[in-house]
Amino acid sequence: MLFTTTSEAVRAWVHGWALSRGAGEPGVEPWGFTVTIGLPGHRVSHVLPAADEATVRELTASATGPGDRLKAFVPAESLATWIAPGWTLTGTPGFLMSTALRHDAVRTPPPLPTGYRLRTWTRSGVAHARVHDPDGTTAAHGQVSVDGTTAVVDRVETHPAHRRRGLGRAVMSTLTGTAAERGATVGLLASTTAGRALYEATGWHVAAPLANALRGPDPSRRGIARSGPDDTGNPPSAGMSTGHRA
Numbered sequence: 001m002l003f004t005t006t007s008e009a010v011r012a013w014v015h016g017w018a019l020s021r022g023a024g025e026p027g028v029e030p031w032g033f034t035v036t037i038g039l040p041g042h043r044v045s046h047v048l049p050a051a052d053e054a055t056v057r058e059l060t061a062s063a064t065g066p067g068d069r070l071k072a073f074v075p076a077e078s079l080a081t082w083i084a085p086g087w088t089l090t091g092t093p094g095f096l097m098s099t100a101l102r103h104d105a106v107r108t109p110p111p112l113p114t115g116y117r118l119r120t121w122t123r124s125g126v127a128h129a130r131v132h133d134p135d136g137t138t139a140a141h142g143q144v145s146v147d148g149t150t151a152v153v154d155r156v157e158t159h160p161a162h163r164r165r166g167l168g169r170a171v172m173s174t175l176t177g178t179a180a181e182r183g184a185t186v187g188l189l190a191s192t193t194a195g196r197a198l199y200e201a202t203g204w205h206v207a208a209p210l211a212n213a214l215r216g217p218d219p220s221r222r223g224i225a226r227s228g229p230d231d232t233g234n235p236p237s238a239g240m241s242t243g244h245r246a
Contacts, residue, residue: 016152
């Protein structure tokens with residue numbers, strides 16, 4: 001682990017993740033951070049660097065907006081017993097992972113299978129990498145934000161039809177190389193269980209477990225007919241993924 005504590009790693013990750021997602025500066029709370037995403041099905045994310053049962057119970061009982069999400073760096077089985085009614089775990093158990101970024105490494109375009117091509121660009125401070133197949137369809141992509149000396153790799157995905165061809169590695173190599181060139185010395189990412197093996201094979205290490213929960217519509221109001229708009233807002237939306245969580 002490249003940080004003294006999990007809380008230190010999460011603090012660095014949440015600022016880079018918010019930048020990557022085009023969100024505002026994370027709001028500081030007594031228990032952690034609130035990141036306003038503002039999308040249907042993903043209104044805000046509450047991020048708890050050091051979650052405990054009492055804090056999770058209190059927070060999930062008071063945060064009742066449909067699309068509210070919770071990210072806690074604890075085992076999923078623990079979070080499942082702490083969340084209030086109306087909340088459910090989402091996805092599979094995940095991990096916060098970290099790695100040192102080498103500035104002395106020479107970055108060369110990674111080899112790709114015949115016919116595939118890599119495109120890179122930067123928008124609003126976030127670097128993107130996208131691999132297209134011979135037909136021009138997106139086969140893999142990802143992005144990275146740099147906040148000080150920390151890079152947060154995000155949204156690395158490979159289409160199922162194009163897996164096991166080294167595309168994910170090519171995207172990761174491109175993103176981390178770009179981040180190192182921009183002065184980052186450490187990389188962070190939120191990984192699914194499926195993505196963990198890829199990242200560990202390329203030098204990443206687990207810093208902490210990560211569990212996610214989602215607040216759905218108020219269960220007490222389901223099925224009640226209304227003459228006006230739904231006063232609880234939009235329901236969560238269902239979302240190519242391999243390595244990362246939303």
